[in-house]
Amino acid sequence: MTDPRAALLERFVREELLPDPTVPLTPGTRLLSDGLLDSLGAVRLAAFVEESFGVRFDDSDIFLKQMQAWFAQHMPAVRTVFKQISSVYLNDDPATWKEIKAKAHAAILGVGH
Numbered sequence: 001m002t003d004p005r006a007a008l009l010e011r012f013v014r015e016e017l018l019p020d021p022t023v024p025l026t027p028g029t030r031l032l033s034d035g036l037l038d039s040l041g042a043v044r045l046a047a048f049v050e051e052s053f054g055v056r057f058d059d060s061d062i063f064l065k066q067m068q069a070w071f072a073q074h075m076p077a078v079r080t081v082f083k084q085i086s087s088v089y090l091n092d093d094p095a096t097w098k099e100i101k102a103k104a105h106a107a108i109l110g111v112g113h
Contacts, residue, residue: 005053012048017041033069042066067108 006027014021017037031037037045042062050056061082068080081104085093100107 008052009049012052013037013045016048017044032066033073039066064108 010025013025013031023036029036031045032039032042046062064082068082071078071080083096083099085096
């Protein structure tokens with residue numbers, strides 16, 4: 001039995017996001033890294049999922065994952081780690097700062113809304 005949510009997602013991607021709706025899609029299709037969606041398309045897809053399924057994505061997650069993908073493609077020797085703080089951004093997270101100071105050469109921070 002096909003999951004109706006998957007069918008709804010595929011229909012949205014084909015009808016609203018893909019320049020060529022006949023492109024073959026599978027559950028393993030990598031929409032961003034295969035160049036089928038640009039960053040605006042990714043944001044539109046995230047908004048559709050939020051509205052359709054009642055979930056919430058932090059926009060900074062999307063941006064930071066894109067940064068991580070860029071480093072993997074263009075600077076593969078750079079090791080990246082996606083780490084969320086243990087609380088909300090208004091509260092300091094000393095353990096995370098200690099870990100960054102001990103293990104990292106740099107940090108890129110993203111704050112969502």
